[in-house]
Amino acid sequence: MTSNVSFLEFFIGRLPEVLNQTVRHLSITGTAVFIAIMIGVPLGILITRNRQVAKVILSVANVMQTIPSLAFFGLMIPFLGIGRPLAIFVLFLYALLPIIKNTYTGIQGVDDSLTEAGRGMGMTNAQLLTMVELPLALPVMMAGIRIAAVINIGTATIAALIGAQGLGSFIFRGISMGSNNLILTGAVPAAVLALTVDFILGRVEIWLTPKGMRK
């Protein structure tokens, strides 16, 4: 009981710093996800045109996903040094798979009869993509982006270890100082942040679902 009360006091005392790190946290993950969208979506579209290439790209992205994040950060230090760019780069790689995969499956999932009808009516490939495939795949793509964002918010706590700051810095300081309050000061906002982002992007997903397809 007492520890709870003291955590609240502790937390409120550090509110400005918490807000500050939350913003950094968000900016690292936001940037990473943004770049992942910019690269993942076109890549996802591209591989729908060739099954072989799709297989290769998706398995490479899959393998990347299995490398433990800590190891990944370590492996990349020689190339990018420590700090924000490294954190963003690794988080970007993690965000890539769900985005590519969902773009790919979203477009693949568009009913064949629709692409056939579109083609039969004389749509060019570009028109088919922008008028049929993308609008219909958008909710699935958005779900991928949402997954990527939520995973990244969690993983980004580790980025504090390589000097990128963020909410993780409370956690690691807390661990080294043996302060539960400090650990919670990082962990609770990180969790709340993940839930909030998940909720908001969920809303966006519904909003992006074409009107004729909402149940």
Added chain:
Amino acid sequence: MIEFRKLTKSYDHKVNVVDQLDMVINDGELVVLIGESGCGKTTTMKMINRLIEPTSGEILVNGENVLAMNPIELRRNIGYVIQKVGLMPHMTVADNIELVAYLKKWDKKKRRQRSSELLDMVGLDPALYLDRYPHELSGGQQQRIGVARALAVNPDIILMDEPFSAVDPITREQLQEELIRLQDEVKKTIVFVTHDMDEALKLGDKIAVMKDGKIIQFDTPENILKNPINEFVEYFVGKDRLWKSPEMLFAQDIMHKRPTGVLADRTPAYALELMREKETEFLVVVDAPSDRPRHMLGVITPRELKGKGTVEKNKMRDLMRTNHPTVTERTNMVDVLSLMKTHHVRNIPVLGEEDGYFKGLITYGSIVNIITDAITEIESDEGKEVSHDQ
């Protein structure tokens, strides 16, 4: 006009799924491609708008080689209706109908006007349906929109791949009726794929029966029914089909072709003798002997002869009844039967449609013959498996 010249498609360079097709489809004709699953109907059709590229051969549309045209432009000028309808679920009915017009950069006002017009044409109220989404429509309504979409920019040619096979039988019948009505109005060149023979007979100006990528018989529905070129077509049409489609049976198919006539100047005694000899009570009075074309003047039955048998000066021309109903060779069986019923007659003379000559006679007997023929043919097939394999 659409013309195939040795049109061939092969996926593996071994089997031709469409094999050296030669075919001419005239303007304003509705041609049905029919055959078992996998015989190449869809492939043939999709080569017309180049959704599938031929392996060899040519397709000419109005004399122009389709393979030399820009496929995108070509497709925008050919209507296309598919079995699964393929309406864009994220677009309203209006946007769906206007899709090709949009691709062709018609302005919005003209597009909207056209989509309202087309909705009317397929029997849906524009005020009610323009802004709906496809999932808010029944299957039958969806396919009506599919048809309207194909007509949007008023193409001369429309391709329809089993357009009505996904809806229930009652809706299918309605859609077929509507297509017939629509086709009367717009007179498009339509290539229609189906594997439902009833549908083919009902809709087709001509029917092409396909097997293994080849056209086995390309003919009018009537000829496909009555003169199937081989066992396969006969099997495919079904022996009982003619009987099931009485509107395809014409007076000339049912009638006795050598009916008994009696010359106008014969006496009653002669007529009575003739009736006895031919075992009939119905004579047609004619103006020439049977080896020459002759006109019907009237009819004689025992009723007209009653009490006149000995009066030699009465000739057939004085006694005959002239108000007896007749039909022409091309009157169909349904009409023949209803005529017999309304006039309470057992015999109907058949006259030439053009020349008006007396051609034959339909009697109860000839109708019974048709029925028994049909029944015995069906029965004789029940035991043996009809072979139609390659």
